[in-house]
Amino acid sequence: MKTIIEPFKIKSVEPIRFTTKEERKKLIQEAGYNPFFLHAEDVLIDLLTDSGTSAMSSKQWAGIMDGDESYAGSKSFYKFEEAVRKITGMKFIIPTHQGRAAEKILFTVTGGKGKYFPNNTHFDTTRANIEFTGAEAIDLLNETGKHPEIRADFKGNMDVEKLVHFIEKTGAENIPLCMLTITNNSGGGQPVSMQNIREVKQVCNKNNIPLFIDACRFAENAYFIKKREKGYAQKSVLEIAQEMFSYADGITMSAKKDALVNIGGFLAMNDEKLAQSCRNLLIVTEGFTTYGGLAGRDLEAVAQGLEEVLDEHYLQYRIRSIEYLGERLIAAGVPIIEPPGGHAIYIDAKRFLPDIPPEEFPGQAIVCALYIEGGIRSVEIGSVMFGKYDKSGKLIPPPMELVRLAIPRRVYTQSYIDYVAEIILEVFKNKKSLKGFKIVYEAPMLRHFTARFEEIN
Numbered sequence: 001m002k003t004i005i006e007p008f009k010i011k012s013v014e015p016i017r018f019t020t021k022e023e024r025k026k027l028i029q030e031a032g033y034n035p036f037f038l039h040a041e042d043v044l045i046d047l048l049t050d051s052g053t054s055a056m057s058s059k060q061w062a063g064i065m066d067g068d069e070s071y072a073g074s075k076s077f078y079k080f081e082e083a084v085r086k087i088t089g090m091k092f093i094i095p096t097h098q099g100r101a102a103e104k105i106l107f108t109v110t111g112g113k114g115k116y117f118p119n120n121t122h123f124d125t126t127r128a129n130i131e132f133t134g135a136e137a138i139d140l141l142n143e144t145g146k147h148p149e150i151r152a153d154f155k156g157n158m159d160v161e162k163l164v165h166f167i168e169k170t171g172a173e174n175i176p177l178c179m180l181t182i183t184n185n186s187g188g189g190q191p192v193s194m195q196n197i198r199e200v201k202q203v204c205n206k207n208n209i210p211l212f213i214d215a216c217r218f219a220e221n222a223y224f225i226k227k228r229e230k231g232y233a234q235k236s237v238l239e240i241a242q243e244m245f246s247y248a249d250g251i252t253m254s255a256k257k258d259a260l261v262n263i264g265g266f267l268a269m270n271d272e273k274l275a276q277s278c279r280n281l282l283i284v285t286e287g288f289t290t291y292g293g294l295a296g297r298d299l300e301a302v303a304q305g306l307e308e309v310l311d312e313h314y315l316q317y318r319i320r321s322i323e324y325l326g327e328r329l330i331a332a333g334v335p336i337i338e339p340p341g342g343h344a345i346y347i348d349a350k351r352f353l354p355d356i357p358p359e360e361f362p363g364q365a366i367v368c369a370l371y372i373e374g375g376i377r378s379v380e381i382g383s384v385m386f387g388k389y390d391k392s393g394k395l396i397p398p399p400m401e402l403v404r405l406a407i408p409r410r411v412y413t414q415s416y417i418d419y420v421a422e423i424i425l426e427v428f429k430n431k432k433s434l435k436g437f438k439i440v441y442e443a444p445m446l447r448h449f450t451a452r453f454e455e456i457n
């Protein structure tokens with residue numbers, strides 16, 4: 001069959017609210033031109049994030065009713081632990097309320113001044129949690145991953161040669177662990193190949209550095225390996241995921257992505273001593289070791305979600321729906337990261353708005369225009385999110401200026417996606433009318449969440 005249908009039926013619906021263009025112009029201005037300050041009910045199609053926005057299945061809701069809320073030793077915890085262990089093989093599994101809580105614990109225990117943490121590309125919360133301890137977060141993405149227009153199968157790969165040099169220069173003793181983020185969210189949701197995971201692990205082994213995987217989108221990554229990497233076509237996604245994790249010494253996970261839940265996460269590892277230190281901190285900051293900041297019912301939903309996400313009909317539909325949007329945009333000449341990634345389309349704002357320089361935040365201009373034109377909420381991943389200042393206060397932009405349209409899992413059908421494509425094309429047609437922005441307020445860390453902007457006239 002040519003048409004790939006959603007592999008589910010809709011059982012419960014939530015109405016969406018329509019607003020006019022005039023209303024949206026006012027609403028985004030009142031929000032300081034920052035979509036994080038919009039009220040969700042003023043958004044028609046919410047592509048701000050794929051995190052915590054999944055539609056849960058009837059079995060997950062049934063699990064919610066079945067949750068065991070015992071403070072210690074809840075049966076829901078053991079179900080969750082078994083589900084995580086089946087996929088990851090990890091010895092010690094520590095629930096947390098979301099991904100950044102796992103990061104906070106891991107880096108508080110392992111980080112500190114003088115320490116360095118390489119990754120293909122650190123996600124914003126990962127970077128922030130590392131830097132918060134005084135340590136440095138280092139991105140070692142391969143070169144093709146930095147060029148939106150180059151098509152390659154595994155643009156999330158780490159540059160292994162750069163990793164080797166980095167370890168030589170820095171000293172392995174100053175690198176408590178190395179990370180791989182699969183898929184690479186900040187770099188276009190691009191996958192990491194099994195070969196790259198294996199090679200990174202070999203380098204880590206040689207230097208006695210543990211390898212941690214940021215596994216938020218592990219199932220999407222495993223599906224790309226199945227489709228694109230030689231030798232994996234006949235393997236199940238579960239087998240591929242198991243192999244990926246067999247090279248890891250530990251995992252951080254936001255269950256809000258590929259565990260198909262609205263809240264949850266975990267930290268997992270094989271080192272008992274490290275697990276003990278993490279658990280001690282967990283008790284201070286999250287909760288007891290068998291719930292870690294979650295309710296028993298949330299653990300049930302995660303366990304069920306981890307099983308459902310490995311369904312290959314689901315993954316086929318999931319990856320295809322992103323690709324479908326990408327194809328429509330590419331056909332109309334809209335510059336995006338190619339090929340489309342696993343969970344989102346990333347517009348290349350540099351090529352979309354070549355006349356607006358990074359200091360005037362071209363990505364933010366597109367984000368605001370998409371909201372005004374069609375009530376679509378997206379997010380800038382460029383100089384607003386990752387720009388730093390030099391000593392003279394001049395902006396040092398990141399390699400790419402992107403706008404991410406993240407597709408929530410199992411939420412929107414094809415007609416929504418067609419509508420999104422139409423709105424993007426309309427904004428693209430009128431791009432000459434877009435203006436740059438300046439920041440009028442920013443927080444010292446993770447500024448994109450709370451920054452306020454003014455249009456430059």
Ligand SMILES: Cc1ncc(COP(=O)(O)O)c(C=O)c1O
Nearest residue numbers: 051098099100123125185216254
């Ligand atoms: C790659 C990656 N790591 C970590 C996180 C943080 O997870 P959470 O939002 O659950 O704290 C995210 C969230 O978007 C992510 O995409």
